[in-house]
Structure formats: C-alpha cells, structure tokens
Amino acid sequence: MxxxxxxxxxxxxxxxxxxxxxxxxxxxxxxxxxxxxxxxxxxxxxxIPQNVKQSVIDSIDKGMATHYTMPIGNSDLKQAIAVKLKEDNHMNVDPDRNILITPGSDSGLMFAMMPFIGEGDEVLIPAPSYPSNFLNPKLLGGIAVPVPLKEENNYQIEIEEFEKRVSPQTKMVLLTNPNNPTSTVLRRDSLEKIATFVIEHDLVLVVDQAFEDAIYDDIEFVSIATLPGMWERTISVFSISKGMGLSGFRVGYLVADDKIIDVLYGCTVNVIGATNTSAQIGAIAAMKDRSxxxxxxxxxxxxxxxxxxxxxxxxxxxxxxxxxxxxxxxxxxxxxxxxxxxxxxxxxxxxxxxxxxxxxxxxxxxxxxxxxxxxxxxxxxxxxxxxxxxxxxxxxxxxxxxxx
Amino acid sequence: MxxxxxxxxxxxxxxxxxxxxxxxxxxxxxxxxxxxxxxxxxxxxxxIPQNVKQSVIDSIDKGMATHYTMPIGNSDLKQAIAVKLKEDNHMNVDPDRNILITPGSDSGLMFAMMPFIGEGDEVLIPAPSYPSNFLNPKLLGGIAVPVPLKEENNYQIEIEEFEKRVSPQTKMVLLTNPNNPTSTVLRRDSLEKIATFVIEHDLVLVVDQAFEDAIYDDIEFVSIATLPGMWERTISVFSISKGMGLSGFRVGYLVADDKIIDVLYGCTVNVIGATNTSAQIGAIAAMKDRSxxxxxxxxxxxxxxxxxxxxxxxxxxxxxxxxxxxxxxxxxxxxxxxxxxxxxxxxxxxxxxxxxxxxxxxxxxxxxxxxxxxxxxxxxxxxxxxxxxxxxxxxxxxxxxxxx
Known part of the structure; x- marks a missing residue:
C-alpha cells in the first residue's frame, strides 16, 4: 500500500x-x-429555491435525468457560471475552454492537484485550514507543509513564514479563501504577497473559494486568479454547496487557463467521472437567479x-x-x-x-x-x-x- | 507536471x-x-422506472435533496445493495463494513487503485478493455502492462501471457468482467487461473463489473471475489449506470474486505467527496425492485x-x-x-x-x-x-x- x-x-x-x-x-x-x-x-x-426544485423535477419527469452529461460538464451550466464569474469574481472566461464541472468541490480539489503533485513534491498550506488540504498532498505521494497563521494577525499572510518553508521540492500553494474554519477573508495585500511569492518560485496555486458567497461588513473579496500573472498558474475551485445551500447536489467547478484545462479535460472521465445530470440542470436555475x-x-x-x-x-x-x-x-x-x-x-x-x-x-x-x-x-x-x-x-x- | x-x-x-x-x-x-x-x-x-422516479422526486419535494449524504454513502442504500450482492453475486457482506458508495464507477475505479498504485508500480490489464484502464495506472505514476487476449480464444484468459509479463514491480491485475468492448464473460476456469496467479504473486485485483446485469445464453457469471483466497485481495467495482440504465444518476459502489474499506473510508471525502443525495435515494428504489x-x-x-x-x-x-x-x-x-x-x-x-x-x-x-x-x-x-x-x-x- x-x-x-x-x-x-x-x-x-x-x-x-x-x-x-x-x-x-x-x-x-x-x-x-x-x-x-x-x-x-x-x-x-x-x-430549496422553487425554481431550482422545478428544474430538477422537470429533468426527471420529462428530461435527461437518467442519461450521462458529458464528463466535462453541462455546456449551459458553464455559460451560466461564466456570467456569475464575470459579475461576482471579475473573471472573464470562455465557458467552453476555462470551466470544468465536478461532482462537488472535494473531488475537484483533489483533481486540481493531481497533475502537479507526485512523489516527494511539497505543498505549502496556510494553517489552520480545511482538513482535506493537509491529507491530499500525502495521498498523492507528496508532502503537506503547514504555514502557521496567527489569530492576533487576523489570520492574514505573513510571507516570511512561506519563505522560510519553500524548498526546491515546493510545487504548489494551496489556499482556502475565505478560510474554513476561521472564516477569514484574505485581504488584497495578503493575496498580492502570495501572488508575488508563487510567481517568483514558479509554483502553481490552487484556491478553494467554496465560501466566497457570503462576505460581511463590505470586506473586499478578491479572486486571486485575477491578480497580474496569476491566471496562468491558478486553479480556482468553486462549489454550490455552501453559498447556494445545495450541498446534496454535489456540483462544483474548476476554473483555469486553457493549458491547464486541456490536461484536466483529457482525463476527466478517469478521475472524476461525470457529474449528476439533474443536479447540473438544477444548478443552472440556481446560477441564473442568485437572489x-x-x-x-x-x-x-x-x-x-x-x-x-x-x-x-x-x-x-x-x-x-x-x-x-x-x-x-x-x-x-x-x-x-x-x-x-x-x-x-x-x-x-x-x-x-x-x-x-x-x-x-x-x-x-x-x-x-x-x-x-x-x-x-x-x-x-x-x-x-x-x-x-x-x-x-x-x-x-x-x-x-x-x-x- | x-x-x-x-x-x-x-x-x-x-x-x-x-x-x-x-x-x-x-x-x-x-x-x-x-x-x-x-x-x-x-x-x-x-x-425511468416509475418507483425510482417517485423516490427521487419525493426526496426533492419533501426530503433531504439539498443536504449531504455522508461521504461513505447512504446506509439504507448499502442495506439494499447487500441484498442484491447476496442474491445476484453470491457475496455475503456486511453493508456497513464492506460497501462504499461512489459518484459513479469511473471515479470508483480510480479510487480503488489509488491506495495501491504509485511511482513505477505495474498493473496487468487484459486487452482489449475499457480505455480508462490503460490510462489510470499512468495517472497514478504507475505503468499499464497490457496482456493481449485473442478473439479466436473467445477473449478468455491465457495465463502464460500474464506469467510472461509479471515483474517485481507488478502490484495489481485490473479486470473488466463482463468485458467492455468485447462483451465477453470470463468463464470460471479463466477466473480461477487469474485467482491462482494473483495469490501466487501476492497482488491486489480490481474488477469492474459494470456490465454484470445482462448475461445471455445461461453463461455462468462468477464474481471473482467469491473464489477461494480472493475476498481479502479483491476490490469489486459496480455501477447502476449500465444494467439499471441510470447513468445520469452517477451512483456506483465498491465492495471489499474490512481492511481495504477501512483505508478507503479514511479518505473518501478527499478523493471522491460524497455522492448525490437524491440519486442514492432513487438507487434504493431501483435495488429493491429489480424487475x-x-x-x-x-x-x-x-x-x-x-x-x-x-x-x-x-x-x-x-x-x-x-x-x-x-x-x-x-x-x-x-x-x-x-x-x-x-x-x-x-x-x-x-x-x-x-x-x-x-x-x-x-x-x-x-x-x-x-x-x-x-x-x-x-x-x-x-x-x-x-x-x-x-x-x-x-x-x-x-x-x-x-x-x-
């Protein structure tokens, strides 16, 4: 084993x-x-929102519920997600080339890491954060390197802590933003420090934005993929489980540059299979009216x-x-x-x-x-x-x- | 990469x-x-069968559709699967200890292999077979070793072809039975030869039985996990996509010994996340009346x-x-x-x-x-x-x- x-x-x-x-x-x-x-x-x-419910029931009653959706995901859902990404994340993406639907963001996170992390590769992970983050690199043969954040610093990034731990084996930074469990929103200057660090050390960044939908007190939320130089080295992982309260649907999505998505498309069937058909149809309704x-x-x-x-x-x-x-x-x-x-x-x-x-x-x-x-x-x-x-x-x- | x-x-x-x-x-x-x-x-x-449809709609209308099912799967579904395994596969299993629900059998196949295959490990795979079989070991850092089967031999096992290719790096045999694309059912003597080979070389066997539900002309179908000495080294991968025609539901299941399931339970969230809640409820209805x-x-x-x-x-x-x-x-x-x-x-x-x-x-x-x-x-x-x-x-x- x-x-x-x-x-x-x-x-x-x-x-x-x-x-x-x-x-x-x-x-x-x-x-x-x-x-x-x-x-x-x-x-x-x-x-459950009424329009989401009706869309799902229609797909079972009159639609394609029992049939596969293509492993890379429902094309109409990607269109709706692209609109949301533009409006909420200030990300301009091509829905067919930059979005991949996953059966939830847990398998999505693992999938995002798989092409990049193997035997002995190190992943820098701010701590505390989502427990899976620390186990995932290990399951791939790599090493999770926790980077401690401090409560007294509002769990923001101290880049010297990253610099201390970077090595020739470091391949990736794995972020959860907003963070789980601390609920902290990483401020623009924290993210800019990480971006500079990732670019300087030629790393890949995976960011889990499952909790992005509810940010309070007018705190600015920045999707790190939008920072200069980060688009081509960031895989952003999203979910409809948290903000939309559709956990049982198991629909998440990855957003990345063409070159990264190309690789993921090529093995989507292998790693994640396809996502539930009705749930994707429900997700379209949810994306289209996010009130x-x-x-x-x-x-x-x-x-x-x-x-x-x-x-x-x-x-x-x-x-x-x-x-x-x-x-x-x-x-x-x-x-x-x-x-x-x-x-x-x-x-x-x-x-x-x-x-x-x-x-x-x-x-x-x-x-x-x-x-x-x-x-x-x-x-x-x-x-x-x-x-x-x-x-x-x-x-x-x-x-x-x-x-x- | x-x-x-x-x-x-x-x-x-x-x-x-x-x-x-x-x-x-x-x-x-x-x-x-x-x-x-x-x-x-x-x-x-x-x-879609009427009772399956009604169960799914009820779960959306009145039930838990939007909420997570535990990552390891719906307990009632496992009970129903255990009954099916006994009746159809002659496998006596403890539903809580030997069954793991997956979002389809594609990610199930990858998950079954992950604990066992890493850098340089070799997997013997009868060919032709399902394309994912050849890519999966490679994605995990391992090596797919095809073992050619012959049409003139009705694609049955010639164990000398396995013996020729076994090496100290060989860790697993990966079977699809009945086979896709040839539709061949491996006969008892073919499976016995593989079982002996797997035991002698101390290997693990993963078998994909997605097509087990429709076997014609009274050909005997044998679940290889039931052969002597094989239970403790076999992971059987099943699906409701093919025989039950519920592809879009994305529900599959793994069946294995306690010791293997223990490891898989410990990282289910990480690797596959959880399976769609409503689809599992529909699967219960499907399992309970398989007419x-x-x-x-x-x-x-x-x-x-x-x-x-x-x-x-x-x-x-x-x-x-x-x-x-x-x-x-x-x-x-x-x-x-x-x-x-x-x-x-x-x-x-x-x-x-x-x-x-x-x-x-x-x-x-x-x-x-x-x-x-x-x-x-x-x-x-x-x-x-x-x-x-x-x-x-x-x-x-x-x-x-x-x-x-």
Whole structure:
C-alpha cells in the first residue's frame, strides 16, 4: 500500500466522533443530538429555491435525468457560471475552454492537484485550514507543509513564514479563501504577497473559494486568479454547496487557463467521472437567479452576530466576529482541549461541534461551530444557549474565570 | 507536471471524435447524427422506472435533496445493495463494513487503485478493455502492462501471457468482467487461473463489473471475489449506470474486505467527496425492485441477435454473438482501419460508433457499436440499416468481397 494511505484517521475502525466520516454522525442524529458540525446550510431542514426544485423535477419527469452529461460538464451550466464569474469574481472566461464541472468541490480539489503533485513534491498550506488540504498532498505521494497563521494577525499572510518553508521540492500553494474554519477573508495585500511569492518560485496555486458567497461588513473579496500573472498558474475551485445551500447536489467547478484545462479535460472521465445530470440542470436555475443567496446571507449575517455575543459572554471563551459564511472559530483553550470540550458538549449540551485539531497547526484550543444549520433560528439559538450554559458550568467547575 | 498527465488525448485542443471527451458529441448531436457510441441505455430517450422516479422526486419535494449524504454513502442504500450482492453475486457482506458508495464507477475505479498504485508500480490489464484502464495506472505514476487476449480464444484468459509479463514491480491485475468492448464473460476456469496467479504473486485485483446485469445464453457469471483466497485481495467495482440504465444518476459502489474499506473510508471525502443525495435515494428504489432490469435485458437480448445477423450479412464484416450487455465488437479490418471506418460511418451513415483503438492492443480493425441506445427499436434498426448499406457500398468501392 502507498505510504500516504497508511495510518489514515476516520476509517471503519476509528472511534472518532468526526463529522464527515464513518457512521458517527448518523448514530448521533438517531440519539437526537443537534448537529452544528456540518457545513451544510439549514441541515437537516427542507430548504430549496422553487425554481431550482422545478428544474430538477422537470429533468426527471420529462428530461435527461437518467442519461450521462458529458464528463466535462453541462455546456449551459458553464455559460451560466461564466456570467456569475464575470459579475461576482471579475473573471472573464470562455465557458467552453476555462470551466470544468465536478461532482462537488472535494473531488475537484483533489483533481486540481493531481497533475502537479507526485512523489516527494511539497505543498505549502496556510494553517489552520480545511482538513482535506493537509491529507491530499500525502495521498498523492507528496508532502503537506503547514504555514502557521496567527489569530492576533487576523489570520492574514505573513510571507516570511512561506519563505522560510519553500524548498526546491515546493510545487504548489494551496489556499482556502475565505478560510474554513476561521472564516477569514484574505485581504488584497495578503493575496498580492502570495501572488508575488508563487510567481517568483514558479509554483502553481490552487484556491478553494467554496465560501466566497457570503462576505460581511463590505470586506473586499478578491479572486486571486485575477491578480497580474496569476491566471496562468491558478486553479480556482468553486462549489454550490455552501453559498447556494445545495450541498446534496454535489456540483462544483474548476476554473483555469486553457493549458491547464486541456490536461484536466483529457482525463476527466478517469478521475472524476461525470457529474449528476439533474443536479447540473438544477444548478443552472440556481446560477441564473442568485437572489436567494442574498436572502440566505441575511440570515447568516444575523446569526453570526448572535453567536459572537453569546460566545464572548461566556467566561474563558472568546471569538472574533466571523468575516464570511456561517462558521465560528471559538477559542476555548482556557476551558480545556478541543477534544475535551467537544466531547463535553455532546454530553452536557446535546450538541456536536467540530474539534479544532483536524484543521491543523493552530487548531488546538479551538472549536468550530456551524451556525448555518437548521432553518428555524429558534432551534439554533436553543442549541447555542445549551452550549453557553454548559460552558459556564464547566467554567465554574474548573474555576477558570477566577484565575482567567 | 507529472509524467502521467503529459500528452493526454481528448483534451481541449484535441480534434478527435471520441465519445466521452470534449464537445465533439454535443456538436454531432446538434447535426442530428445518431449516437451508437455511448454505453448509456436508451440514450437519449426518456426511460425511468416509475418507483425510482417517485423516490427521487419525493426526496426533492419533501426530503433531504439539498443536504449531504455522508461521504461513505447512504446506509439504507448499502442495506439494499447487500441484498442484491447476496442474491445476484453470491457475496455475503456486511453493508456497513464492506460497501462504499461512489459518484459513479469511473471515479470508483480510480479510487480503488489509488491506495495501491504509485511511482513505477505495474498493473496487468487484459486487452482489449475499457480505455480508462490503460490510462489510470499512468495517472497514478504507475505503468499499464497490457496482456493481449485473442478473439479466436473467445477473449478468455491465457495465463502464460500474464506469467510472461509479471515483474517485481507488478502490484495489481485490473479486470473488466463482463468485458467492455468485447462483451465477453470470463468463464470460471479463466477466473480461477487469474485467482491462482494473483495469490501466487501476492497482488491486489480490481474488477469492474459494470456490465454484470445482462448475461445471455445461461453463461455462468462468477464474481471473482467469491473464489477461494480472493475476498481479502479483491476490490469489486459496480455501477447502476449500465444494467439499471441510470447513468445520469452517477451512483456506483465498491465492495471489499474490512481492511481495504477501512483505508478507503479514511479518505473518501478527499478523493471522491460524497455522492448525490437524491440519486442514492432513487438507487434504493431501483435495488429493491429489480424487475425492470429483466425487461431491459429482454430488449437487449433481442437487439444483439439482430445486430449479429445484420453485421455478419455484410461482406468483409464479422462479429461474434455478444455474451452480455448491449455492445457489439465488430471486425471491420477487411474494409479499413478503425479510424477510417468510424469516420466513414459518420459521413455516410450519419451514425457515430466507437473506434476500436482506444480499447488497447487488439482494438485496431474493430469498431464498437452500442445497441442499447434509443428506446424505439425502429430508430436503432434504421441506423443499423444505414451502417449496413454504407459498408456494403464501401465493400463494393474497395472490391473487398471479390478478393476477401
């Protein structure tokens, strides 16, 4: 067996309560535990825009649902995505030559890396970030090199940390922007520093923009592929799972220069197969009328402020105001380790949150709370209240506030 | 860029008329050409079992359509698959421990190979077979080693051909059974020879059984994982695309021993992401009442006999009776090369078939005709008749029959 596949966490024999592997989650759901650990908008409630729903049903009732869409993706969907890219990302692309549809952005991320990363190749990854980022290079025979970001610096880029870790084996920088779990939006000057670094060292950059749709407080969002010299060396990975709340559809897309897409087109069948036909038809409807995204964002904006108030009102607990999406990155280090607090909250608040440690260097001492779940605010606020009461009790039990 | 990704065929800049890459197919469809090149049952006609349709629509109307299913797959679907595996494959498996749902069997095939194949590893692949089989090892840094099968031997296994090619770098045998494009069903003694070989050389075996559902003339079908000593070293790859005609759903599944599934579970999110939620719910309905598969098979059985009659009535053209599915592997070598005849049939019969050459060693001189397409027999037979008339004319033009 290849080295990268040995000692994987979260498999069949693992006892971890991780969110996205094994049967742990379904077992917890059966127990009636509230899930605030899965970045799936309004999960598990029924929420779907009417026009998206109708398009999908029509494709099943009268259309091509049972038939393959070409592996590289539905051409009409690419047209609609090109319009969105122009309007939202300021990217001008040829839909037929620069866009590839993938069955979700997870396999899309792996696919984007595969042509470039092999035996011994190193990938620089700001940390904390999405757990897959650290495992993906390893699965390809390469090496993940975490580059620590600091909370006190608002998780922005310190390019000296990249310079310290670059080597002749470095082939790629892998970014998540906005970041998961910290929700940080990398500012233009952070991205410009990375761009200069990537160009100077002749690297490829893969950027996961799954959380780009909801950015708050008028923070400028910059797609790094639009910076000078970056288009020809960037693969941008997008998803309709987060901003559009269409996680179960499994539709993502890659955007890149002709020369990169040429290679990916040539092995799309092999690596990702094709994407579900009806879901692509639904995605067209979603792309063409994105007004529902604004409605969702208003909900998430209200919620992040509530979570911020609640968490910061707990002695020994703190968090920064989320800059994007529906994730809160909560410092619980005064109360215990990530694992301890997560376990404690299952037992004492009947809520599952994410441990911080899988998010890499800088994750210990934090938990991630997904406040995009449940359609009914009251369910969410009730769960937050239980978290608050449980942590206040823990604080008292440990006598932290007195010392803190 | 990794070696395996250089010089890929079928990318953006390719002019090939291949079936499953680029926009070639959609361009031809717009021209009104009949497609007999895509192994997608009844394409492009509307065919879906009523109970499958209703289940999918309910999942969108009232259910979890927009939400993730766990990456390792829907638990109820696995239960239903386990029943099917017992009844149809004589495989007794634990649904939670031995089955992994994938977004189609293409990414499933790649995923099955990934833990085992890296830099310089060799994979033995009977040829001709599914084109992806030859490219997949290369994309992983390995080497595809074709093992030629012979038409005169009904494409059964000659194990000396394997023995000749085995080396210390050999890690895997990759089988397609029943085979695509030849439709051959490997007989029990062929599979026993491979099993002995795989065990003796301590290899892993990946078998793609996408075409297992329609086997004709009471030929025994054996799932190689059921042979003694093979369960613990076999990954069986299945699909609902072919036998169930649900290609657009993109649902496949892997079946393997606990120890292998443990590793795959540990990186499912990374490599394949999760599978479309509604499609998995539709797949449950399909698995629970598989009577429609028998109806489809009756149609394909009738058609293969018609194609056999028609093709063998053309001077200079011959084919064996298909043993499975809805593919015909037609020897046109007396009339021209695969490329010449395929091109000729687009121009003179308004029909796209597959060139034989992408199917590897032994593919030159053949074309693959998909006779599972179109719901209306008359459309199919009209296309076959145009192929016949065009090839008879070509035969006359070339004077082959007189010499042949």
């Amino acid at each position: 290849r080295e990268g596949f040995k000692d994987l966490q979260g498999g069949l024999f693992a006892s971890v309560h991780k969110a996205d592997v094994g049967n742990a989650v379904s077992d917890l759901m059966k127990r009636g535990v509230d899930l605030m650990c899965w970045a799936d908008p309004f999960f598990p409630d029924l929420v 529902f995204v604004k409605e969702y964002n208003a909900i998430f904006d209200r919620r992040r402020k509530a979570v911020y108030e609640i968490m910061n009102s707990i002695p020994g607990v703190s968090m920064a105001m989320p800059e994007s999406g529906f994730l809160s990155w909560v410092n619980i280090s005064k109360l215990g380790t990530s694992a301890e607090i997560s376990k404690y909250l299952i037992d004492h608040a009947n809520v599952v949150v994410n441990e911080g440690t899988p998010y890499g260097v800088g994750g210990e001492g934090y938990i991630r709370i997904v406040h995009g779940c449940y359609k009914d605010d009251n369910v969410l606020y009730a769960a937050l209240e239980r978290i608050k009461q449980a942590l206040i009790q823990l604080d008292i039990d440990k006598g932290v506030a007195a010392h803190g | 990794r070696e395996g990704f250089k010089d890929l065929q079928g990318g953006l800049f390719a002019s090939v008329h291949k079936a499953d890459v680029g926009n070639a197919v959609s361009d031809l469809m717009k021209r009104g050409v009949d497609l007999m090149c895509w192994a997608d049952p009844f394409f492009p006609d509307l065919v 429609f598969v028998k109806e489809y098979n009756a149609i394909f059985d009738r058609r293969r006999k018609a194609v056999y009659e028609i093709m063998n009535s053309i001077p200079g053209v011959s084919m064996a009776m298909p043993e499975s599915g809805f593919l015909s592997w037609v020897n046109i070598s007396k009339l021209g090369t695969s490329a010449e005849i395929s091109k000729y049939l687009i121009d003179h019969a308004n029909v796209v078939v597959n060139e034989g050459t992408p199917y590897g060693v032994g593919g030159e001189g053949y074309i693959r005709i998909v006779h599972g397409c179109y719901k209306d027999d008359n459309v199919l037979y009209a296309a076959l008749e145009r192929i016949k008339q065009a090839l008879i004319q070509l035969d006359i033009d070339k004077g082959v029959a007189a010499h042949g």
